Amino acid sequence: TAQDGPMYEGKAKRVYKTDDDGIYMVSYKDDATAFNGQKRGTISGKGIVNNQMSNLFFQLLEQNGVPTHFVKELNERETLVRALTMLPVEVVIRNLAAGSMAARLGLEEGMPLSRPIVEYYYKRDDLGDPLVTVDHIEVLGMATPEDLAQVQRLALRVNEVLSETLRKVDVILVDFKLEFGKTKDGRIVLADEISPDTCRYWDANTKEKLDKDRFRRDLGGVEDAYAEMMRRVKEVTRL
Ligand code: C5P
Structure with a gap:
């Protein structure tokens, strides 16, 4: 309780x-x-x-x-x-350019990437969660090189599993954010949530956004998009 x-x-x-x-x-x-x-x-x-x-x-x-x-x-x-001890980093995996990466680098949203890109952000609300490199994380002690290597390996595996699964219900997994924690015995474990708040989901046929960008960008139909994604994820995880 x-x-x-x-x-x-x-x-x-x-x-x-x-x-x-x-x-x-x-x-x-x-x-x-x-x-x-x-x-x-x-x-x-x-x-x-x-x-x-x-x-x-x-x-x-x-x-x-x-x-x-x-x-x-x-x-x-x-x-x-x-219960885990959380790593103070957000891990973003991208399959297509969108959002902050498209804005920062002047790319068109939806530009394909030749392989998934992994980015790290330091979890600090007062700093606006700044982008950091592997060196920042290791030298500043946010995670050990061993832990970070495991985080990257698991994040890319999550991307493979979720991208392939969502494709079956006509959803493109554009990008998403993960958070990891550590058990008492030192194992890296996926935590937090994986939801329309933390992923970009595009309908594969219409390219319609089915995620929190509808709220961020005042596109309307926010609740309907969340409900539609829930329906598709229930369908594909039943298969
Ligand atoms: O804004 P940006 O393009 O960097 O977001 C990349 C992905 O990470 C998006 O799917 C977004 O929903 C997610 N994200 C998140 N929490 C944040 C920042 C981004 O879930 N604080």
Whole structure:
């Protein structure tokens, strides 16, 4: 059972301690923010989609050799996860140029990349999560070279599994963000969430955006896009 108030409250989730030291409970909210908290809103039903989609993907990834924090879905919005010491980096994997990479480098959104690109961002709200290199991470002690090599290996494996899976339901996985943590015995484990908040999903036929860019860019149809992605992910993880 979850105890007291949240141990941590983020923009989209609360994390609670439980009576088991090794287990936390995550509760997903409908609150949405973008541009480092400058844009705020609510996406009705988002917490349910993000909880259920993350859990389906985590179970699929476990079956494909990627260790994850997933333990047990409790209800529509709440899940038990393994307690981890989080690495202070966000890992972004890109298959097509979009978003901040397209803007920074002056590329057209949707430009294909000859191989997936891995980027790292230092998790520091007060600095706006700056892009960092492998050297920054290693020299500043955000992660050891061994841990970072494992993070990169797992991130690319996640990309293979999810890209191939989503392709079967006519979704292009354009890019996405992952976070990793470490167990007491030193194993790197995939954590956080994998949802329309943290991925770019494009319909393979119409190129329609089915993710949080609809909220970020005021495109409308946000709830419908989340619901449509949930439907497709349920369909493909049943196959
Ligand atoms: O904004 P940018 O193009 O760098 O985002 C790359 C990917 O990482 C997108 O799929 C976006 O949803 C995700 N992301 C995220 N959390 C952040 C920054 C980016 O989930 N803080």
